[in-house]
Amino acid sequence: MERDSGKIVWPEGLKKTKPREVVLSILEQSKEPLTAMEISSKIEKTGKSVWLSTIYRVLESFEEKAIVQKTTVLDNGMAVYAINRHEHTHYAVCMKCRKMVAIENCPMQAFMPELEGQGFQVTGHKVEMYGFCKECSVQKKE
Amino acid sequence: MERDSGKIVWPEGLKKTKPREVVLSILEQSKEPLTAMEISSKIEKTGKSVWLSTIYRVLESFEEKAIVQKTTVLDNGMAVYAINRHEHTHYAVCMKCRKMVAIENCPMQAFMPELEGQGFQVTGHKVEMYGFCKECSVQKKE
DNA sequence: GTGCTAAATGCTTATGATTCCCATTTGCAT
């Protein structure tokens, strides 16, 4: 059950290097957005080694080319990165286990007209819900 | 044209100290959410002096008592704080001048049923739009 | 394949927001 028919197209102007390929493959395999450090430890597990500063640089270049999306999670302010699947996904974040659950649709378009009426030109948006996921919400009741 | 009929009620369990009163008054007077450092420099201008570490502590205690709301802005990951006016406000952030424009309504309720159907218990959410405010959007065209 | 050059990486060190620590001070209940 492939989630995406087409592979990510390597963007123009970016050399195809080992660090970049490794980071991309980690992100492609992950269902959830990852922090730079999570990416780093996943790389370590494969026996390879890429320095953190390189990971940050790689992620930055990927973000510029719009093949990954950067988001900052609220309570700790850390940045997470996910492959841009052009599916316009938002997440619900569990306050206990930090799991991120994807939200399917996006009603944000409803906001645009109001803002653009005020002269604000909208170029992007971000939505995050938080609370407790199914598992943690059960635990809480015990 | 008072925005709120009732003053903020001082929360139980918090001593009424000078730093806390100053920070609260700054936040009450501000239409926009402020960073800790912005609060600090506004305090300096009044001739008073409160240390940054104290401001952070004050803000943390206010957040726990739910009289201020903390939000992390996307592109730089800095935290901003605003009085909780219980009006459920979201903001549009200008990418150029950093101004934050309030968004009036919130269509987020539309999301809740979907998530709660999946067993996710929603306790809060955050919405942020980015783009260019009226002034900056004009400048861009020049 | 060889050589070239700009771009990318390894590795280290800096930065900048936020937090922690602890001795001293202050609010407030009795």
Add this chain to the structure above:
DNA sequence: ATGCAAATGGGAATCATAAGCATTTAGCAC
């Protein structure tokens, strides 16, 4: 007024992220 828990000043520590620089590598022309 007294006592004590809570709060603050002052500074140093933390932690994610960025910057610096010498070395290596990808990708191109030949």
